[in-house]
Amino acid sequence: MIGDDGSARPEWASTDPLLREYYDTEWGMPVRDERGVYERICLEGFQAGLSWATILRKRPAFREVFAGFDPDIVARFGPADVDRLMTDARIVRNRRKIEATIGNARATVGLRDEGGLADFVWSFRPAATPQPRDHSEVPTLSPESVALSKALRGKGFAFVGPTTMYALMEAIGMVDTHLVSSHRRGSSRVWPA
Template sequence: MERCAWAGDDPVYIAYHDTEWGVPEYDSRALWEKLILDGFQAGLSWITILKKRENFRAAFEGFDPHRIAGWGAADVDRLLQDPGIIRHRGKIEAAIANARAWQQIEAREGFAEFVWRYVQGVPLQNRFATQADVPPQTPLSAQVSKDLKKAGFKFCGPTIVYAWMEACGLVNDHIVTCHRHGPVADMALKAEDRLPDLFG
């Protein structure tokens, strides 16, 4: 069974690749959680974050942005003492700021609607032959990054945003020989059924 090269042979990574990565995510809170985790990845490997994900979820109270938006300096200091997560002050403070930015978008139009509008509600389908063909960022991820920053988000550069778009299924970047490319592509065909829910 062929997979994207980045999945390697770690069971945690393989499970993530085979069940999560590239699957369209339409839940506003879950989209936000994945963006925060991708921000924590900056400068690190994704497997590092993946193996600490449950620790992150516990420390960040289930990644409830409404709760996190009310956090302050004492919470930052508390998290800096938690060995189960990435103890980086800037990234922790960014998560709090991002929760407040999420609240504003969610109240105005819905974060999922905001995100999926960039692809008109339907995942983009790439057909890359090798991992080397997959770009680290695109003009679209640069635009999304710019708009997120304008809305108050931090740690959301074009490369982070593209990785997030791939993970959340806004774009299918499984290589064509990967056993997940076809099933994920099929999910895009069903995405049009969700358009009334997103933009109705």
């Protein structure tokens, strides 16, 4: 869709000001630090079955209750923390997703001996990125997202299915699924426009 500023955006980022800002400034930009990748894995997991707008609106509260997504702190959460989080209406109160966030913190800490979460995730970057000319050409998963999902599950991560991992790869700049005609195409500098 063409916005009032003349820029083309996907439908999901065209009308809601929060989503538009996220699309224009954050989505698809490289995230290569442990905390940033851990946060996005967890938020993508919370998003499963919900809209991204819901998660983005709740992101400040998620960051607050999960200690800024500091894996060292969240890894020490226990059953009392899960119970506390289940009463916090500012976040998505799904016990399995909350427990996954804690488990994912522990798995993140465990990956440090192998080079760390960010390098591990980025090692699944494909050799090429899609070149969609229409939204119908934007994939929802790839062989790399399937492999990343399997590898993360093998390291103890949860809520990291192949489609969720493809959304992560888009969000952190590992693939560029902006339409070829988009003003954002190539903005990550990971892939040429």
